[in-house]
Amino acid sequence: MNDAVNIVTPENIELNYEIAGIGSRFLAIAIDTVIQWVLILGIFSSLSMLKLSSLQSKITNWRYSLAGALLVGLILVILIGYYIILETVMNGQTLGKKLVNIRVRHEAGYALSFWNVLLRNVIRMIDFLPFCYGIGVFTMFFNKKAKRLGDYAAGTIVIKELSRRKIKDFLEQQSAVIVVPFEQSMRIREQYPMLSTILLRMTQADYLLLKDLYQRRKELTNIQRLSKALLLRVAGDIEGFKLVNENDALAVLTELLSLYENQ
Numbered sequence: 429m430n431d432a433v434n435i436v437t438p439e440n441i442e443l444n445y446e447i448a449g450i451g452s453r454f455l456a457i458a459i460d461t462v463i464q465w466v467l468i469l470g471i472f473s474s475l476s477m478l479k480l481s482s483l484q485s486k487i488t489n490w491r492y493s494l495a496g497a498l499l500v501g502l503i504l505v506i507l508i509g510y511y512i513i514l515e516t517v518m519n520g521q522t523l524g525k526k527l528v529n530i531r532v533r534h535e536a537g538y539a540l541s542f543w544n545v546l547l548r549n550v551i552r553m554i555d556f557l558p559f560c561y562g563i564g565v566f567t568m569f570f571n572k573k574a575k576r577l578g579d580y581a582a583g584t585i586v587i588k589e590l591s592r593r594k595i596k597d598f599l600e601q602q603s604a605v606i607v608v609p610f611e612q613s614m615r616i617r618e619q620y621p622m623l624s625t626i627l628l629r630m631t632q633a634d635y636l637l638l639k640d641l642y643q644r645r646k647e648l649t650n651i652q653r654l655s656k657a658l659l660l661r662v663a664g665d666i667e668g669f670k671l672v673n674e675n676d677a678l679a680v681l682t683e684l685l686s687l688y689e690n691q
Contacts, residue, residue, distance in 0.1 A: 445533070445585070445587040445588075445633070446587060446588045447572070447573055447574050447585065447586070447587060447588070448528075448530040448574065448586040448587055448588050449574065450565065450568055450569075450574060452528050452529075452530055452588070453528075453530065453568075453574070453586055454561075455524070455528050456522065456524035456525045456527070456528040456530060457524060457561070458524070459523065459524030459527055459528070460510065460511070460522050460523060460524035460525075463510075463523055463524070464506050464507060464510055467506050467510075468503055468506055471499075471502060471503070471506075508549060508550075508552070508553070510522070511545075511549045511552065512545055512546055512549045515532055515540065515545045515549070516540075516542050516545050519531070519539055519540065519629050519631060520532035520533055520539070520540050520545075520631075525586075529588060529589045530586055530587065530588055530589060531586070531587055531589055531631065531633075532544075532545075532548070532584050532585070532586050532587075533584065533585055533586075533587055533633065534583060534584060535573075535583045535584060535585050536583075538661045538662070538664075539629065539631070539634065539661075539662065539664050540584065541664065543582075544582045544583065544584055545582075547578070547581050547582040548578035548579055548581065548582035548584055549578065550578075551577050551578035551581050551582075552564075552578050554577055554578075555567070555576045555577050555578055561576070563576075563577065564576035564577065564578075567580075573585050574586065587633075589631075589632055589633075612679055612683070613683055613686070616676065616679055616680055616683040617683065619676070620672065620676075620680055622663075623680070623683065623684055623687065624687075626662065626663050626684065627684065627687050627688060627691065629664070630662065630684075630688055634662045635685070635688050637658065637662070638658060638659075638662065638681055638684065638685055639685060641654060641655065641658055641681070642681060642682065642685055645678060651678055652674050652675060652677045652678055653674060653677070655677035655678045655680070655681045656672055656674050656677035658681070659672060659677060659680060659681055659684070660672070
């Protein structure tokens with residue numbers, strides 16, 4: 429299943445994503461599952477080395493109930509928290525997704541919030557039923573966006589990341605690398621120090637979205653307002669950035685593109 433989906437953002441910018449198929453998603457899950465079980469086996473190996481493996485058989489004993497609860501809690505953190513933590517920190521990816529080159533995105537085309545990640549992964553337990561993601565696969569087969577129940581609840585989709593070749597081809601079709609005047613660059617960096625944080629979270633899709641708006645700046649009469657709206661979408665919940673001056677919005681967007689292209 430390699431269907432594409434077109435999304436028109438509130439800024440009237442059209443995005444084109446290739447939906448990640450069931451095969452690539454299962455390969456990512458298989459990699460993540462191996463990593464999870466390596467971590468779990470590491471825990472039990474550590475307990476065995478410390479001669480505490482008997483906790484398993486004594487979990488009903490009140491003296492071991494707290495230790496047993498902590499052990500069970502730690503395993504649950506690995507099984508469920510693994511996805512929640514990594515998809516939040518890695519902006520929609522886990523180690524498996526990164527290796528397979530796929531990413532979770534908001535259905536409107538923007539980066540995920542923590543609540544999107546939390547909701548889709550809590551419902552993962554339902555998608556897993558009766559075994560091996562039976563409900564999830566059944567649901568994915570009957571919608572063109574390959575969404576499982578967790579994706580429906582959180583408003584997310586899983587897309588294929590653009591390859592380096594596609595990025596290169598795109599850049600060759602666009603103007604040369606953006607160069608920002610030194611004085612403007614220094615002013616923007618000093619006034620908006622959180623740009624470095626945004627840069628760390630930017631994905632290829634974010635970059636292409638910003639680049640597309642920048643390329644159309646001369647055609648749009650409301651470019652400052654659109655630039656600010658798009659910057660806020662890409663920045664997500666980064667503190668302080670909501671106060672960006674609309675008159676600076678295009679300059680901030682240009683500086684962010686320049687930083688991304690020269691990193």
